[in-house]
Amino acid sequence: MEREIHLDPTFKMARQQFDTVADMLEIHDGERDQLILPKRAISISIPIHREDGSITVFQGYRVQHHLALGPTKGGTRFTPSLTLGESAALAVWMSWKCALASLPYGGAKGGVAVDPRSLTSVELQRISRRYMLEMIPFVGPQTDIMGPDLGTNEQIMAWFMDAYSSHSGKSVAEIVTGKPAALGGCAGRREATGRGVTFLVERAFSHMQINPQGRTAIVQGFGNVGSVTACGLAYRTGMKIIGISDQAVAIYNPKGIDVAMADRYAAEHNKSLAGFSGGEVIDPEELLTLPCDVLIPAAIERVITASNAGKLQCRILAEAANGPTTPEADAILDQRREEIFIIPDILCNVGGVVVSYFEWVQDMQNFLWTNTEVVDRLCRILESAFSAVVRRAKERGISHRNSALSIGIERVQAAKRLRGLFP
Structure with missing residues (x-):
């Protein structure tokens, strides 16, 4: 095994x-x-x-x-x-x-x-x-x-x-x-990961002193996380979603895709975008390398590879999926650190487990919170994690991924050392 x-x-x-x-x-x-x-x-x-x-x-x-x-x-x-x-x-x-x-x-x-x-x-x-x-x-x-x-x-x-x-x-x-x-489910749990991605993309724009209004985004993966993120960016921040995809099809429209309509279409067609008429059908691989301000891989692992990392034309890479970027691609993107602001996966999609933690706490206490309380607590945790990652990356001259990983690994290492080995 x-x-x-x-x-x-x-x-x-x-x-x-x-x-x-x-x-x-x-x-x-x-x-x-x-x-x-x-x-x-x-x-x-x-x-x-x-x-x-x-x-x-x-x-x-x-x-x-x-x-x-x-x-x-x-x-x-x-x-x-x-x-x-x-x-x-x-x-x-x-x-x-x-x-x-x-x-x-x-x-x-x-x-x-x-x-x-x-x-x-x-x-x-x-x-x-x-x-x-x-x-x-x-x-x-x-x-x-x-x-x-x-x-x-x-x-x-x-x-x-x-x-x-x-x-x-x-x-x-x-x-x-x-x-x-x-x-006993928690208010906002289904939207939590996508809501967190949206918050962190906004936070990255703010950090770079860029207004997200009218900026473009491509979302690879239109499941729960991708669809919630796309709708959040479109209707909360005023961004234009120009590309979406799922397992069946990739759709591109430089004038902008009606993501609410796409979401309804997928819900009515067994969670598939096949046949959706909101844009041009293109090669899914091509979707990742089209010009955009924000690229959001929100599907599976290892889609940003050594073969396409040098071709990315985004300003922000927001990793909503787990492990979407291979180490070989990371080495290429590290040379493009000034061009592409990376929100690494263990930070970008942490919203889901944060609100899961809220749900667990509420169930243990038999005391439920309102949606407003959940969102407020979520945003405070995301802000703290984002600030810690960016600060350490700057202080140590390392990538955002290595910064995020090092914070997490150090905390687990400290806990294991304090508990020791038994017997």
């Missing part, structure tokens, strides 16, 4: 990023493995009855990176390509992200290797409940709290909660975040 993790390209990328910062922080070799390797990696089989009478066995995973600062926290994704190694990499990034935002969590990630669109509603519920059932020995409100991710949603979190609660003999709302509001 350890070999499977180490050979995964996404985990190799997370390890490479870590080693770069570990060299900078002069962390010795023995301590590096303690900081980067997951505490627990779980692989399970999930057999379900299909509605046609057959039985299919799916593969499920959960990786818990560390518990030095508190329980682990992380999303659960249902995607066909999910692997144990990818889960481990995402758990590691979640650890640095939580530490950067000063949240009392370690990182976790997991899910099922399945395309949820290939399942009926009944089959989706069966696989969701069985996944949680298999995970019950390893998760809990003080051990590991799940949340939604790619391919999952509020309904699946409700099924997770019910499966865990049924086993516990009582309602345990705090076992998951991202639930429906009627079950």
